[in-house]
Amino acid sequence: MLFAIWLGGDLGVFYASRFTVRPDLSPEARSVAVKIMNGLDQCPKVCLVLFLPSGFTLMSLEPHGARVFGMAPFGPWSAAVVWIAALGWLFLAIAAHRGRSGLARRLDWAVRGALIAGSGGAAAYTLTADEPFGVTTDPRWLGGKLALYAFIIGCGLAIRLELRPFGPAFARLQSHGSTPAAEADLRRAVRGCLPYVFAIWASLLVISLLGLLKPGARLP
Numbered sequence: 490m491l492f493a494i495w496l497g498g499d500l501g502v503f504y505a506s507r508f509t510v511r512p513d514l515s516p517e518a519r520s521v522a523v524k525i526m527n528g529l530d531q532c533p534k535v536c537l538v539l540f541l542p543s544g545f546t547l548m549s550l551e552p553h554g555a556r557v558f559g560m561a562p563f564g565p566w567s568a569a570v571v572w573i574a575a576l577g578w579l580f581l582a583i584a585a586h587r588g589r590s591g592l593a594r595r596l597d598w599a600v601r602g603a604l605i606a607g608s609g610g611a612a613a614y615t616l617t618a619d620e621p622f623g624v625t626t627d628p629r630w631l632g633g634k635l636a637l638y639a640f641i642i643g644c645g646l647a648i649r650l651e652l653r654p655f656g657p658a659f660a661r662l663q664s665h666g667s668t669p670a671a672e673a674d675l676r677r678a679v680r681g682c683l684p685y686v687f688a689i690w691a692s693l694l695v696i697s698l699l700g701l702l703k704p705g706a707r708l709p
Contacts, residue, residue: 491536491543492697496690498532503686505529509659510675516663523659534582537645540638542568542575601646605639612636626707630699637692644685651681
């Protein structure tokens with residue numbers, strides 16, 4: 490469900506973005522397109538956050554005897570902690586998306602940076618260790634999912650950087666009408682995001698295939 494909502498919301502944002510850079514449309518019509526984009530863009534943001542605790546919960550339901558220092562790292566208590574932390578991140582992500590708090594945006598960036606490092610490190614360990622976390626089923630497919638999750642977060646941050654000129658350019662469009670400079674800035678910002686958007690879509694498809702097929706896993 491998270492996969493479908495994420496990809497569907499992203500496709501909606503992508504389609505609506507086509508109308509924001511059309512100079513033949515009135516500023517009012519393009520403003521409506523931006524509002525649609527902002528509304529739909531909350532879906533991928535929520536799904537990105539919930540991917541982590543939902544995946545952790547699936548691992549806790551079927552740990553395959555994993556032990557760290559004699560304890561199961563993916564039990565109900567650890568899953569509960571991950572869910573609480575994820576809900577806190579979700580609050581930050583929604584507040585940052587709505588632009589109501591500069592502190593929320595900075596904290597959201599910090600959380601995403603930490604998750605890129607943490608997920609990337611866990612992915613490298615899972616892909617290279619013989620029995621990561623004591624798991625004997627060869628879960629390298631899971632390491633691939635973690636690596637792609639970190640990659641998707643990084644692409645999302647890159648999209649934010651690419652879109653920074655969009656807001657000021659669109660404000661000039663609304664206040665002074667269409668100008669060649671404003672139109673060029675809008676097109677440049679939207680087009681600059683496309684490689685990262687396509688990379689996210691491809692990564693989501695690969696993540697879903699890895700989760701379904703679990704290539705190389707030795708499951709009972």
